[in-house]
Amino acid sequence: xxxxxxxxxxxxxxxxxxxxxxxxxxxxxxxxxxxxxxxxxxxxxxxxxxxxxxxxxxxxxxxxxxxxxxxxxxxxxxxxxxxxxxxxxxxxxxxxxxxxxxxxxxxxxxxxxxxxx
Numbered sequence: 001x002x003x004x005x006x007x008x009x010x011x012x013x014x015x016x017x018x019x020x021x022x023x024x025x026x027x028x029x030x031x032x033x034x035x036x037x038x039x040x041x042x043x044x045x046x047x048x049x050x051x052x053x054x055x056x057x058x059x060x061x062x063x064x065x066x067x068x069x070x071x072x073x074x075x076x077x078x079x080x081x082x083x084x085x086x087x088x089x090x091x092x093x094x095x096x097x098x099x100x101x102x103x104x105x106x107x108x109x110x111x112x113x114x115x116x117x
Contacts, residue, residue, distance in 0.1 A: 005046065027098045031117050034109050041114055048089065049092075058084060081108050 014021055041049075053073030057081045067087045076084055076091035079100035084091050085108060094108055095116045109115045 030106075032100055034106060034115050034117070046093075046114075070112055074111075075110075078105075081105055081113075 003006055013019070014019045014024065039041055048072060055075060056070045056072070057075045057077070058066075058070070059077045060080060062080055062083055067084075070089060073093065074084070074089060074091045075095065078094070078096045080092050081091055081096070082101045082104040085104055090111055091108060091113050093114045094105060094117060098103060098105070098117065105115065
């Protein structure tokens with residue numbers, strides 16, 4: 001879609017959800033930074049990675065005692081990435097809308113976590 005056509009829709013979305021355009025642009029820049037120079041993974045690759053394997057999904061309710069029970073492929077939901085890194089666990093996959101600690105999200109990605117944005 002060309003910008004001229006997209007711009008009114010974009011502005012409506014910003015207004016309707018109360019988003020700040022400068023913060024939205026910052027999020028887009030962060031997303032581009034996370035994904036540049038890295039191999040992309042498609043849905044089929046992700047399916048092969050996960051299919052028939054144990055997976056631990058780590059969310060906001062995680063506590064210190066839970067870390068010892070992590071097995072298999074580790075999926076982190078956004079801010080849980082910071083918790084895991086603090087416990088010296090690197091998530092294999094991070095699912096994020098970029099509202100977690102950006103530095104930790106970038107660090108995990110640099111260390112080869114797959115970011116799904």
